[in-house]
Amino acid sequence: MKNFLKKMLIAGAVLAATIAIGMNRQQTVSAAQANNGVSDNGWLHVEGTQLTNEYGAPVTLHGMSTHGIMWFPQFSGQTAADAVAEAGGNLFRVAMYTDEYAGYVSNPQAAKDQMYESVDAAIADDMYVIIDWHVLNQLNGDFHNDAAVDFFNEVSAHYANTPNVLYEICNEPNDGSGNNSWSGTIKPYAEQVIPVIRANSPNSIAIVGTPTWSQEVDTATADPLDYSNVMYTLHFYAGTHFQWLRDKAQTALDRGYAIFVTEWGTCDASGNGGMNLTEAQNWIDFMNEKNISWANWSFCNKGESASALQTWVTEDDIRDGVQDYELTESGAFVFANLRTETKVSYDYSLVYDNAYYAAHNPDVAKAYNNDSAKMFQHFVKYGIKEGRKANLTFDVKYYQANNTDLKNAYGDNWEAYFKHFMKYGVTEGRKSSVIYNGRYYVQKNNDLKSAFGTDYLRLYKHFMNYGMKEGRVASADFNIVIYLNNYPDLYKAYGNNKAAYYRHFVNYGIKEGRTATVRKSNYWYGTDYSAVYSYEFYIVKRPDVAKAFNYDRELVFEHFVKYGMDEGSQASASFNPAVYKSKYTDLRNAFGNSSRRYYMHYLNYGIKEGRSAV
Ligand code: IDC
Numbered sequence: 372m373k374n375f376l377k378k379m380l381i382a383g384a385v386l387a388a389t390i391a392i393g394m395n396r397q398q399t400v401s402a403a404q405a406n407n408g409v410s411d412n413g414w415l416h417v418e419g420t421q422l423t424n425e426y427g428a429p430v431t432l433h434g435m436s437t438h439g440i441m442w443f444p445q446f447s448g449q450t451a452a453d454a455v456a457e458a459g460g461n462l463f464r465v466a467m468y469t470d471e472y473a474g475y476v477s478n479p480q481a482a483k484d485q486m487y488e489s490v491d492a493a494i495a496d497d498m499y500v501i502i503d504w505h506v507l508n509q510l511n512g513d514f515h516n517d518a519a520v521d522f523f524n525e526v527s528a529h530y531a532n533t534p535n536v537l538y539e540i541c542n543e544p545n546d547g548s549g550n551n552s553w554s555g556t557i558k559p560y561a562e563q564v565i566p567v568i569r570a571n572s573p574n575s576i577a578i579v580g581t582p583t584w585s586q587e588v589d590t591a592t593a594d595p596l597d598y599s600n601v602m603y604t605l606h607f608y609a610g611t612h613f614q615w616l617r618d619k620a621q622t623a624l625d626r627g628y629a630i631f632v633t634e635w636g637t638c639d640a641s642g643n644g645g646m647n648l649t650e651a652q653n654w655i656d657f658m659n660e661k662n663i664s665w666a667n668w669s670f671c672n673k674g675e676s677a678s679a680l681q682t683w684v685t686e687d688d689i690r691d692g693v694q695d696y697e698l699t700e701s702g703a704f705v706f707a708n709l710r711t712e713t714k715v716s717y718d719y720s721l722v723y724d725n726a727y728y729a730a731h732n733p734d735v736a737k738a739y740n741n742d743s744a745k746m747f748q749h750f751v752k753y754g755i756k757e758g759r760k761a762n763l764t765f766d767v768k769y770y771q772a773n774n775t776d777l778k779n780a781y782g783d784n785w786e787a788y789f790k791h792f793m794k795y796g797v798t799e800g801r802k803s804s805v806i807y808n809g810r811y812y813v814q815k816n817n818d819l820k821s822a823f824g825t826d827y828l829r830l831y832k833h834f835m836n837y838g839m840k841e842g843r844v845a846s847a848d849f850n851i852v853i854y855l856n857n858y859p860d861l862y863k864a865y866g867n868n869k870a871a872y873y874r875h876f877v878n879y880g881i882k883e884g885r886t887a888t889v890r891k892s893n894y895w896y897g898t899d900y901s902a903v904y905s906y907e908f909y910i911v912k913r914p915d916v917a918k919a920f921n922y923d924r925e926l927v928f929e930h931f932v933k934y935g936m937d938e939g940s941q942a943s944a945s946f947n948p949a950v951y952k953s954k955y956t957d958l959r960n961a962f963g964n965s966s967r968r969y970y971m972h973y974l975n976y977g978i979k980e981g982r983s984a985v
Pocket residue numbers: 471507542543584606608634640641642643668673675677
C-alpha cells in the first residue's frame with residue numbers, strides 16, 4: 372500500500388505535466404491544445420514576485436506576441452494561435468497598436484474586431500492571452516486615457532469570467548523622448564484604468580508598463596501600485612540590453628514585486644539590428660531561474676531580425692504548425708525555449724483510495740479491469756473533473772456544500788475543489804466529509820492537540836490511518852458511539868471494528884436515513900433496553916443517581932447499563948429482577964445472585980418465551 376501511494380505521488384506529478392494531451396476540447400474550430408495551459412492552471416494570481424496558478428503552484432507563461440494585429444492579421448488569428456500552442460507556448464500576446472498601422476484610435480471598431488478574433492483564438496487553444504494596449508510614444512503623458520478606459524471597460528466586461536485573459540494597460544508609456552514620469556504620469560494612468568478592469572473582473576491580472584520603453588521596473592517598484600495581482604512590465608532586446616537591465620529586474624524582485632516580460636527580442640531594440648543570441652541565452656537563463664513569464668516579439672514574417680517567420684512564409688504554410696525551415700534564426704531560438712513544464716504536483720493520496728474508487732465507480736473498475744494504475748490515471752484525468760467519489764475522507768460535493776467561500780469561487784468546477792483541498796483545504800483543517808472536520812477533530816481529541824497542534828495535514832493523515840480505527844470523533848455530523856449504540860444490526864455485523872462504522876455511515880447510513888448525532892433512547896451498543904428500563908421509573912427508584920448526574924438522561928441511562936443492573940435496581944414497571952428470580956427456578960439455578968444476567972436473559976429470551984417479571 373505504501374509503495375502504491377508513493378507511485379501515486381510520482382504518477383500525479385507526471386500526469387499533471389502531461390495532462391493537457393488527454394483533455395477534451397470544448398471548441399472544434401481549432402486543432403491545438405496548449406501545454407500547461409488554462410485547464411491545468413485556472414485563474415492566475417500574483418504571490419509576491421511569482422505568478423501563481425489557481426492551486427497555489429508557481430506557473431510560467433511562455434509565448435509569442437503578435438506584431439500589430441491590424442498590420443499582420445494573417446498572423447494574429449486562429450492559425451497563429453494554433454501554431455504557437457503547437458510549438459509548446461501557453462501564451463499569446465495580442466498587440467493592438469493605438470496609433471501606428473491602423474491603430475485603435477483611428478478605427479476603434481476594426482481594431483476591436485481583430486482583437487476579439489485574436490483573443491478568442493488563444494482561448495480556443497487553452498492559452499493565456501495578453502490584451503496589449505500597444506501605446507508607444509504619446510506626448511504630454513497621455514496614453515489616450517479616455518479611450519483606454521472605454522476599451523478596458525468593454526473588454527474586461529466581455530472577458531469578466533474568462534481566466535485566460537491578462538490586461539496589459541500600456542505597452543511602453545513613453546513621452547516623445549522615451550522617458551516619462553512613473554509617479555507623475557504612468558501611475559496615475561494605472562490608477563485610472565485598473566479599477567475599471569477590476570470592477571468587471573475582480574481577479575484579473577493587470578500588467579503595467581514602466582518608464583523608458585518599459586525598462587524601469589526599479590523606478591516603478593520604488594513607488595508601487597496599491598493593488599493585488601499587479602505585474603510590472605520589463606522589455607529587453609538582447610542586442611541592446613545587458614546585465615545592467617537584469618539588475619533593474621533584480622531590484623524589483625528583491626523588493627518583492629512581480630515582473631512580466633511582455634516583449635523581448637533576440638536582436639537590438641530597433642527590432643531589426645544585429646542578433647545577440649549569447650545575450651539572449653543569458654536572459655533566458657535569468658528568466659528561467661526567476662520563473663519570469665515572457666512573450667517574444669514577434670510572430671510575423673516582416674523582413675526584420677525580430678520576426679520569427681521567414682519572409683516568404685504565408686498563413687497557409689503554417690496551418691499544419693510551423694516547420695523548422697519556416698523559422699528565422701530568431702524564431703528557431705525562441706521556439707526552442709517555448710515549452711514550459713507544469714510545476715504542480717499534488718498529493719493525491721489525500722483524496723484518492725484505489726479500493727474505494729473501484730467500489731464506488733464500477734464503470735471505471737470494469738473498463739480498466741481493476742488495474743489500479745489505470746484507475747488512478749482515470750481519476751486524475753477525468754474522475755476529478757467529474758466529481759467522482761474517490762475516498763472516505765474527502766467528498767467533493769460535501770466540500771462544496773460546506774465551504775461557501777469556495778462554492779462562490781468554483782461553482783461546479785469539481786477539479787478546483789479537489790485541488791484546493793490538496794493544496795490548501797487540508798492544511799486549513801476544513802470540513803472535507805461528513806465524517807471529518809479538522810478543526811473539530813483537534814478540538815475533541817486533546818492528545819492529538821498536544822501532539823500535532825494545528826498541523827492539520829498531519830491530523831488528517833492521523834484520522835485516515837488511525838483515528839477511524841480508534842473510533843475517534845472528527846465531525847459534529849458523525850459520532851461513532853451514538854451510531855453503534857443506535858443500530859443493533861450494525862453492531863452485530865461489525866462488533867468492535869470501529870473503522871467499519873465510518874465506512875458504513877458514509878456509504879449507506881446517510882442514504883438509509885440513519886442518525887449518528889442523536890442517540891435513540893435506551894439503546895446501548897445495539898441493544899434496546901426499553902423493556903427493562905425507563906428513565907422516569909429509574910430516577911424515582913434511584914434518586915441518588917438522578918442527583919449525581921443532574922438528571923441527565925444519557926448519563927442516568929449509562930449508569931443503569933454499567934452499574935444499575937448489577938445492583939439489581941428495578942428500572943421499569945414491567946420488569947422486576949427480584950420477581951423474575953423468585954418466579955423461575957431454572958434461572959435461579961443458572962444465575963444465582965448475578966442480577967445482570969436476569970436482565971439479559973429477559974431481554975434476549977424471556978420476552979420471547981412469554982415469561983413475566985411482575
Ligand atoms: C517595432 C516593430 C517594427 C515597427 C516599429 C515601429 O518591430 O516593425 O516598424 O515597432 O512601430 C518595442 C515596441 C515594439 C517595437 C519593438 C522593436 O514595443 O512596438 O516593434 N520594440 O523596435 N519596444 C522596444 C522594441
